[in-house]
Amino acid sequence: MxxxxxxxxxxxxxxxxxxxxxxxxxxxxxxxxxxxxxxxLRHPQEAEDAAQETFIRVWKHAKxxxxxxNQRAWLARIAWRVAVDRRRKxxxxxxxxxxxxxxxxxxxxxxxxxxxxxxxxxERMVATLPRELRETLTLSTVEEMTSVxxxxxxxxPESSVRGRLLRARQxxxxxxxxxxxxxxxxxxxxxxxxADV
Amino acid sequence: MNSEDQKHAAEQWLNDxxxxxxxxxxxxxxxxxxxxxxxxxxxxxxxxxxxxLAASAAVVVVFxxxxxNVRGSRQDAPNHVARQTxxxxxxxxNATQAAAIQRQRENLQLSAQRHATVHKPAAFLRAVGMxxxxxxxxxxxxxxxxxxxxxxxINISDLKTIQAIEVRELTPIKEID
Numbered sequence: 362m363x364x365x366x367x368x369x370x371x372x373x374x375x376x377x378x379x380x381x382x383x384x385x386x387x388x389x390x391x392x393x394x395x396x397x398x399x400x401x402l403r404h405p406q407e408a409e410d411a412a413q414e415t416f417i418r419v420w421k422h423a424k425x426x427x428x429x430x431n432q433r434a435w436l437a438r439i440a441w442r443v444a445v446d447r448r449r450k451x452x453x454x455x456x457x458x459x460x461x462x463x464x465x466x467x468x469x470x471x472x473x474x475x476x477x478x479x480x481x482x483x484e485r486m487v488a489t490l491p492r493e494l495r496e497t498l499t500l501s502t503v504e505e506m507t508s509v510x511x512x513x514x515x516x517x518p519e520s521s522v523r524g525r526l527l528r529a530r531q532x533x534x535x536x537x538x539x540x541x542x543x544x545x546x547x548x549x550x551x552x553x554x555x556a557d558v
Numbered sequence: 559m560n561s562e563d564q565k566h567a568a569e570q571w572l573n574d575x576x577x578x579x580x581x582x583x584x585x586x587x588x589x590x591x592x593x594x595x596x597x598x599x600x601x602x603x604x605x606x607x608x609x610x611l612a613a614s615a616a617v618v619v620v621f622x623x624x625x626x627n628v629r630g631s632r633q634d635a636p637n638h639v640a641r642q643t644x645x646x647x648x649x650x651x652n653a654t655q656a657a658a659i660q661r662q663r664e665n666l667q668l669s670a671q672r673h674a675t676v677h678k679p680a681a682f683l684r685a686v687g688m689x690x691x692x693x694x695x696x697x698x699x700x701x702x703x704x705x706x707x708x709x710x711x712i713n714i715s716d717l718k719t720i721q722a723i724e725v726r727e728l729t730p731i732k733e734i735d
Contacts, residue, residue: 502580
């Protein structure tokens with residue numbers, strides 16, 4: 362039989378004061394909240410500030426904490442809203458799609474640089490997606506976040522979450538294919554130019 | 559590279575990128591920092607509450623004092639004045655005045671006793687040995703005057719004998735050296 366986390370906690374842990382409950386939640390879910398905020402803001406310091414603000418809100422609603430069945434989803438929703446508000450206040454400038462350049466593959470010491478370039482490119486591509494697809498895909502990248510929790514955060518049915526994820530991946534794949542074709546053409550041109558010289 | 563290979567390569571690249579996209583490790587000690595921030599927030603909030611309570615209590619006390627003063631000055635002004643301790647001169651004057659009032663009261667009581675004795679006609683007449691019928695009857699004064707002085711009779715012929723009076727301007731009086 363499936364029991365939500367809060368129910369299990371309430372059965373195993375004796376009654377605590379509100380401050381103690383908040384402290385326990387911080388210790389248990391701080392990293393998760395940070396990751397949700399980071400998925401939206403893509404900036405470590407901003408994500409930490411958002412996590413702080415999230416837990417301040419949690420502390421303000423500490424009385425409701427004992428009645429929450431799924432704490433992770435509840436926290437994710439608060440963190441999501443906080444992060445979206447912060448991004449609205451300090452919007453990140455998105456680059457033009459034409460400036461995108463596919464990083465070349467590599468191994469060894471250059472791998473971390475290549476990976477960061479890869480993630481940066483993905484960030485730019487995700488930024489070009491429609492809002493609902495972008496939000497769903499962003500939340501799906503957060504570690505251990507299930508489609509049920511994403512559905513709770515976005516307040517949509519779980520089937521919509523799945524559909525949006527498929528659509529988002531499809532769009533990203535198409536963009537990637539266009540970029541790959543452009544890269545191949547550029548390589549051929551360079552090769553021809555080198556041969557002429 | 560054909561389209562199928564390209565699609566496959568794109569899929570692989572995307573999976574790889576998405577796997578790293580969500581990986582974000584916070585700096586060490588995130589929980590401690592969050593808890594410290596919460597503590598600071600809570601204590602700041604408490605300080606604000608205490609300050610707000612103190613300020614509102616002060617406002618209420620000042621308001622109550624003002625209201626009490628205003629009400630006191632409106633309603634209790636005569637009592638307040640009466641309750642004031644009079645100066646020494648007024649105290650001595652009051653003492654003499656009180657003594658005078660006391661004397662006056664005693665005099666009034668005495669005169670009332672006398673008046674009571676004098677104005678008991680039956681007892682007085684008995685004491686004197688007279689009867690009430692032998693005393694003159696009290697009548698209105700107009701009747702008595704009418705009896706003593708008969709009304710003057712005026713004839714019209716007498717009125718005719720009255721000569722006219724000449725009205726002349728007053729001549730200034732000469733100063734006497």
